[in-house]
Every structure is written in structure tokens, then in C-alpha cells.
Amino acid sequence: MSPTRRSLLTAFLSLPLIDAANMSAFAQAAPELPLTQACDDGDGLTLEREAGPFFKPNTPLNRDLYPGSPDGERITVAGFVFDRRCHPLPGSLIEIWHADENGEYDREGFRLRGHQFTDVQGRWWFNTVVPALYPGRTRHFHFKVQRPGGSVLTTQLYFPGEPGNAGDRIFHESLLLDMKETGDGLFGQFDFVV
Numbered sequence: 525m526s527p528t529r530r531s532l533l534t535a536f537l538s539l540p541l542i543d544a545a546n547m548s549a550f551a552q553a554a555p556e557l558p559l560t561q562a563c564d565d566g567d568g569l570t571l572e573r574e575a576g577p578f579f580k581p582n583t584p585l586n587r588d589l590y591p592g593s594p595d596g597e598r599i600t601v602a603g604f605v606f607d608r609r610c611h612p613l614p615g616s617l618i619e620i621w622h623a624d625e626n627g628e629y630d631r632e633g634f635r636l637r638g639h640q641f642t643d644v645q646g647r648w649w650f651n652t653v654v655p656a657l658y659p660g661r662t663r664h665f666h667f668k669v670q671r672p673g674g675s676v677l678t679t680q681l682y683f684p685g686e687p688g689n690a691g692d693r694i695f696h697e698s699l700l701l702d703m704k705e706t707g708d709g710l711f712g713q714f715d716f717v718v
């Protein structure tokens with residue numbers, strides 16, 4: 525039986541408490557969810573990317589965005605926020621905004637826009653839909669990430685295997701989601717290092 529988005533999220537959320545800077549427990553508990561970045565080499569900060577023209581402040585506290593696009597392909601995106609020494613950062617702000625299944629951003633309201641704070645283990649997740657392509661860009665999510673008391677990282681995450689990645693002027697392979705297909709949609713993981 526293939527996994528579902530929920531089963532992968534449950535596996536992600538049921539990992540043992542992380543021994544700070546020691547990711548071996550994580551790797552043993554969930555070998556199918558490897559870390560997507562090295563954060564302990566002193567050079568692993570997540571790259572910044574431009575916000576683009578569609579950012580709106582004051583989004584709602586909401587991690588379940590899919591009701592705003594009921595016809596979209598479901599995806600759960602999840603991960604940690606770490607510092608560069610691999611210490612998880614609880615209470616970090618994570619904000620997402622992205623295009624809908626037709627490649628449109630909601631400029632009037634807050635459909636497919638929301639924020640949350642990482643839990644005590646530095647984890648975040650959103651249940652949303654796969655953004656469609658729009659002219660001039662490869663497929664992407666927009667994010668802002670802010671550790672408590674820190675500055676705001678603005679960036680974008682990308683989809684592996686996307687034909688438009690190679691020709692996109694903003695794309696960077698270090699910002700690829702670690703993607704898995706499940707029985708009811710996609711599950712993508714990315715760990716921010718700020």
C-alpha cells in the first residue's frame with residue numbers, strides 16, 4: 525500500500541526529539557525522509573530569492589490552505605527550521621504564498637496565503653495545492669522565514685524534474701523540495717537554515 529500525505533506527515537511528526545546537532549536519530553527513524561541540506565558545514569544557509577510582485581502582508585495564521593483551491597492537486601510541504609549548526613529553531617515564523625491551479629495569485633484576499641510558527645522541535649507544515657505555471661517562471665512556492673529575533677529570509681522552493689527549472693533565471697537546485705508521490709497527492713520536504 526502506498527503511503528499517503530497524512531502517513532508521511534505523521535511519520536515526520538512522530539520522529540523522536542532531536543538531539544541538537546545530532547541528526548542520526550532523525551535519519552534512523554525515517555530513512556525515507558533524508559535531510560535535504562547540510563546545515564553543519566558552516567556554509568549551509570538557505571539562499572534568498574526575490575519576493576516577486578504578489579506578496580501581501582498580514583496573512584492569516586493557517587496551515588490548511590487547500591480549501592481555497594478545491595480543484596488543485598493536493599500537496600503537503602513540511603520541514604524543519606535549523607540554525608547553521610543544525611539546532612532546530614522553535615517559534616520561527618513561516619509564511620507561504622503561491623499561485624493556484626490556474627497560475628493565478630489571489631490579490632484580493634488571502635487564498636493560498638498563510639503563516640504559522642514552528643513547533644517545539646522546529647517543524648512546520650502546510651497542506652495546500654500544487655501551484656500551476658504562470659508565464660515567465662518555473663513552478664514554485666514563495667516563503668518567508670524568520671527565526672525568533674532574527675531577520676527575515678525571503679526565498680522560493682522548487683519542484684524536482686520540472687522542465688522549466690533549467691531556463692528559469694531565479695531557480696537554484698539547492699532550493700528543490702525533496703518530493704515523494706503518495707496515494708493522495710505529493711509530499712515535499714525542505715529544511716530551512718537561517
Ligand SMILES: [Fe+2]
Nearest residue numbers: 576578664666
Ligand atoms: Fe511567484
